[in-house]
Amino acid sequence: MDNFLTGSVENIEHLFPLEHFEFYNHDVTKFVHVPGELDYILHFASPASPIDYLQMPIQTLKVGSLAPYNLLGLARVKNARFMIASTSEVYGDPNVHPQPETYWGHVNPIGPRGVYDEAKRFQEAITMAYHTYHGVNTGIVRIFNTYGPRMRLDDGRALPAFMSQALRGEDITVFGDGSQTRSFCYVDDLVDGIFRLTMSDYHEPVNIGNPAEITIKEFAEEIVELTGSNSTISYRDLPKDDPKQRRPDITRAKEVLNWEPKVSRSEGLKVTLDYFKNKVEVGVGS
Structure with missing residues (x-):
């Protein structure tokens, strides 16, 4: 179910021929009805890049509040396990490093990033409320920076920007x-972690991310070397409330899910580069 506010039908075209795949073009901030039985509901809708949520602040807040309200109600009726995609942004610009799930965060609720950060924090709160008061089987995955094929060139995040x-x-x-x-x-490691959490009965938030930390300058230099480009680095002012550091503590994921990332950054970047080469060559911007 998607309304393609920031997505593309190209990403799911290969699924349409499958007998058991069904697609709904729908805005999940509006009432959701799906006939028949449902075993799992994964609410992963949200503008996620700074460019998107700064341009669409109201939609970002609605998909983090109205949508989980609609979908948690659906999960309650269908007796389905409900999973939400939260984010490392709930930690804000952290005072604790690396960030464990027990850290409550350092977030500016009225800053430019607040529409995204607080939407995700509310999403977690309403999910836990439905679990506590209605007994809905829920799970919360806190996703850290993820990359791989099918990212948009105009996404605004570091990897698509640097590669393009x-x-x-x-x-x-x-x-x-x-x-x-x-x-x-x-992304393959992320999906594996999400799947393991979905199949479990664990209800507390779980960080899913790779703890291999790197500075943005080093990352840019890594991309230049990988692409063989002659590009040089140009510096601009840091956006307001941009986190100074980000690294997941994945102890809980290891203990609860027996999960940890397996794909090295060098390996993953090579696969991602092949995808971006094709996109840049054909001139597709999104």
């Missing part, structure tokens, strides 16, 4: 001095 700029021979845009850190998880 490097492949075009443009300056690599780094915000701040590049000393801020991120931890990048390859």
Whole structure:
């Protein structure tokens, strides 16, 4: 179910011929009805890049509040396990490093990023409320920076921006001095972690991400070297409330799900580069 606010039908075209695949073009902030039995509901809808949620603040807040309200009600009626995709952004610009699930975060609720951060925090709160008061079987996955094929070139996040700029021979845009850190998880590892959590009966939040931490400047240099580009790094002012550091504590994922990432960044970036080469060559921007 999607309304393609930030997505693309191209990403699911290969699924249409499958006998057991059914697609609903629908906005989940409106009433949701799905006939028949449902075993699992995964609410992963939300603008996720700063470009998107800064341009669509109201939609971002609605999909983090009205949508889980609609879908939790559906899960309650269908007796389905309900999973939400939360985010490392619930930790804000953290005072604790790395970030464990027990850390409550350091978030500016009225800053420019607040529409995304607080939407996700509310999403977690209403999910736990339905679990506590209505007995709905729920799960919360806190997703850290993820990358891989099918990312949009105009996404605005570091990897798509760096790869597309490097492949075009443009300056690599780094915000701040590049000393801020991120931890990048390859999409296959993320999906494996999400699947394991979905199949479990665990209800507390679980971090899913790769704890291999790198500065943004080092990451940009890594992309330049990987692409063989002549691009140079261009620095711009750091956006307000941009987190200075980000690294998941995945102790809980290891203990509860027997999960940890297996794909190295060098391996994952090579696969991702092949996808981006094709996109840049054909001139597709999204």
